[in-house]
Amino acid sequence: MKSVLPMPHVTLVTLSGLRVVSKPLLELGMTLPGLRRRAGALSELPSLGLLTLAGLNPPEWSCSYYEPSRYRDELLEKILAENPTLVAISALTASIEQAYRLSDALRKRKVPVVLGGLHVTSCPDEAAQHCNAVVIGEGEPVWQTILEDARQSRLQQYYKADAPFDLGQAPIPRYDLLGDRLRQRMTLQTERGCPFACEFCGASRLLGKFREKPINQIQRELVALTTHAPKPWLELADDNTFAGQRDPQELFDVLATAEARYFTEADWRIGENPAILSGLAASGCVQVLIGIESLEFRYPGMGTKQAELKRMLAAIEAIQNTGVAVNGCMIVGAEGETVQSLDRLVEFLLHSPLAEVQITLQTPFPGTTLYNRLQREGRLIEDRGWPYYNLFDVTYYPDRMTVEELEAGYYEVIKKVFSVEATARREKIRKQIWRRHPRFRS
Numbered sequence: 001m002k003s004v005l006p007m008p009h010v011t012l013v014t015l016s017g018l019r020v021v022s023k024p025l026l027e028l029g030m031t032l033p034g035l036r037r038r039a040g041a042l043s044e045l046p047s048l049g050l051l052t053l054a055g056l057n058p059p060e061w062s063c064s065y066y067e068p069s070r071y072r073d074e075l076l077e078k079i080l081a082e083n084p085t086l087v088a089i090s091a092l093t094a095s096i097e098q099a100y101r102l103s104d105a106l107r108k109r110k111v112p113v114v115l116g117g118l119h120v121t122s123c124p125d126e127a128a129q130h131c132n133a134v135v136i137g138e139g140e141p142v143w144q145t146i147l148e149d150a151r152q153s154r155l156q157q158y159y160k161a162d163a164p165f166d167l168g169q170a171p172i173p174r175y176d177l178l179g180d181r182l183r184q185r186m187t188l189q190t191e192r193g194c195p196f197a198c199e200f201c202g203a204s205r206l207l208g209k210f211r212e213k214p215i216n217q218i219q220r221e222l223v224a225l226t227t228h229a230p231k232p233w234l235e236l237a238d239d240n241t242f243a244g245q246r247d248p249q250e251l252f253d254v255l256a257t258a259e260a261r262y263f264t265e266a267d268w269r270i271g272e273n274p275a276i277l278s279g280l281a282a283s284g285c286v287q288v289l290i291g292i293e294s295l296e297f298r299y300p301g302m303g304t305k306q307a308e309l310k311r312m313l314a315a316i317e318a319i320q321n322t323g324v325a326v327n328g329c330m331i332v333g334a335e336g337e338t339v340q341s342l343d344r345l346v347e348f349l350l351h352s353p354l355a356e357v358q359i360t361l362q363t364p365f366p367g368t369t370l371y372n373r374l375q376r377e378g379r380l381i382e383d384r385g386w387p388y389y390n391l392f393d394v395t396y397y398p399d400r401m402t403v404e405e406l407e408a409g410y411y412e413v414i415k416k417v418f419s420v421e422a423t424a425r426r427e428k429i430r431k432q433i434w435r436r437h438p439r440f441r442s
Contacts, residue, residue, distance in 0.1 A: 008085040008151050009062045012054060012177070013075075013102065014047035015095035016067045021393045046178055048187040048237050049117075049139065050090055055171030056143045061085075065177035071101040079106065086112050086150035089131075093119040093365055094390035100130040107132065112150050114159075119386070121206050122367030128157055136160040138207050140170065164208035167192060168217055175228040186225055186232045188262075190218055190251060194239040196267075197301035200331065202367040203239050212244045215254055222258045234262035234284075241266050248276045252283035261439070265289045267305045271315025281323040281437050289327040289358065290316060295348060296341050297334035301369065317353060323437030325355035325430045332410050333362040338400050342409040349417045355430040359417060360391040361410055 047067060054063050064082055068075050079087060087106055091099035096119045103113040107130075116135035120127040124134045133155045135142060141161035149155045175186075193210040194201065226232065234255075241264045242248055255262060261284055268290050270276045280288075290312075293299060298306055316326045330345065349357055364371035364380065366389075374380050379397045381388075388395045398406050416422065434440045 007060060007062060008147070009064070009082055010054075010057065010147065010150075011079050011082055011084040011087045012047075012050040012063065012065045013079070013087060013089045013099075014050055014067050015089070015091040015098050016045075016047070016069060021388050021390070044183060044185045045187055045235060046183070047090060048173060048189060050088065051173035051175065051177060052171060053088070053139050053143050054174035054177060056140060057174075058144065058147065061147060063174065063177060065174075070095070070098045071105070076102065076105050076109075080109055080111065084111060086114060086147065088114050088116065088146075090115075090117040091119065092117065093386050094388075096120075096127075096386050100127075103130045112153075112155055114146055114150075114155070118202055118206050119366060122202065122365070124158060132157075134158050138165045140165045164211060165192075167211050167213040170213065170217055170221075172221055172224045175224060178228070183229055184233050185235060186229050187235050187237045188218070188221060188225060189213065189237040190241060191238050191244060195243050196240070196303045196305060197369070198305075199299045199301050199369045199373070200362065200364070201239070201301075202365050206367050210244065212246055215246075215250050218251070219254050219257070222254060226258050226260070231258075232260050234258070234260045236262060236264035238264060242270050242273070242276055243267065248273075249279055252279035255283040255285075258284065260284050261286045263287045263289070265291075267291065268307065268312040268315040269305065271318040277318060277322055280319070281439070284439065285324050286434065286437060286439075287325045287327055287356065288319065289329055290319075291329040291331075293329070293331050294334040294337075295330075295345055296336040299334070299370075313353070320353065320355060320433045321436070323433060323435075323440070325433050327356040327358055328352065328354040329358045329360075331360060331362050332413060333394070333398055333406050335399050337398060337406070339405055339409055342413055346413055346416050350422055350425075353429065354426065355433055356426055357417060359410075359413060361394060361406075362396075363389055363391050364396055365389060 050065065054065070057063055066075060066078070089099045089103055099115065103115060106113050112133070113131040114133040114135060115127045115131045116139050120134055121136050124136050127134045133146065134157065135146070136158060138161050141163070142159040146155070146159055191210070191212045193203070193205070193207060195210045197205060243266070264285060266288050270280070270288070292309070292312060295309065316328070319326050330349070332342065332345070364374045374396050381395055381397065381403065384393070384395050394403050394407050397403060401409070
């Protein structure tokens with residue numbers, strides 16, 4: 001008589017939350033309202049990647065989802081109690097050691113583990129030391145094969161898709177796994193990757209070529225998302241929305257049906273595109289993050305995004321005139337940065353027209369051109385491991401400052417730009433901009 005396999009179960013785990021190693025910076029961040037607010041918003045966002053994979057589970061598979069900030073014994077016991085056929089863990093570079101710790105503990109208890117994500121894709125051999133299987137690149141094309149291999153106890157060490165995933169075949173993410181707690185912030189992806197190859201960015205290349213999701217697929221996902229969380233605050237999980245060739249009005253029309261406010265990332269060129277400017281606010285966009293990057297250095301690979309600051313600011317002004325606030329993204333510590341240039345950055349940000357700002361340290365994530373260059377030049381700080389790769393800690397030797405000068409300088413920039421007075425000034429600018437937003441007016 002043929003034996004019947006037990007009902008299989010997969011446990012999904014994402015290591016979430018912002019991370020900072022520097023104690024002075026961590027303590028400062030807890031006292032600054034602007035930083036505290038953004039950290040809370042990011043921690044509320046679910047893992048769209050894992051929820052999407054869950055949408056590909058065969059019907060006979062049960063599934064659970066966890067999003068801890070770090071490894072804890074209680075989490076291990078919860079997972080073990082489910083008697084999972086497979087545990088799938090996703091983590092960014094700063095949290096990868098927590099993922100390894102959980103994976104090691106599970107394997108000691110004979111539970112198969114698969115690891116995936118951008119860091120694992122960049123460092124597959126490292127990750128393979130801590131798990132049964134590694135996903136290199138996109139997970140969707142290989143997910144069902146992984147599940148079947150786990151069920152048959154024949155997991156391979158590495159899984160890699162033969163071709164980029166067709167976003168038109170994307171499943172509806174399993175929003176039901178988020179439980180009954182109503183989330184005000186949700187994520188939606190309208191494209192994957194970026195047509196540019198900025199030196200510091202890994203996401204634009206590690207998961208394959210740039211692709212846009214078909215409009216009808218976005219519509220299906222929006223319906224499911226708003227059924228779970230009516231009128232949410234959406235964050236588009238795009239590297240550069242509107243960088244492709246599709247008619248932006250098609251996307252605007254779909255987003256408008258959700259009656260949601262949304263935040264997205266784009267480049268300054270949308271401020272010179274009348275077709276985008278005319279529909280951005282009406283579709284529900286209230287804020288867009290735009291990379292100014294550095295006042296001192298223009299990164300290789302930026303293509304047609306390269307421009308003088310004056311032109312970028314004019315485009316930003318055009319965007320904000322439509323009622324959409326701009327969050328200007330600055331990278332501290334690029335080539336040529338000095339103590340004096342940090343003072344100039346503070347002066348610029350304290351008097352700029354930006355409605356919000358994001359200030360991170362240059363971080364050479366593995367897999368990026370920047371990481372490879374600094375490694376060749378012997379400029380990576382060897383005793384600062386992956387937890388330091390979090391956008392807020394120094395991980396390399398600057399070219400014109402000491403490490404200590406950059407750390408102290410970044411601390412001062414954050415303290416001044418996110419002071420109570422500076423934060424209140426930007427809040428006033430945002431309110432003035434949003435008075436022009438059609439949805440806020442109504």
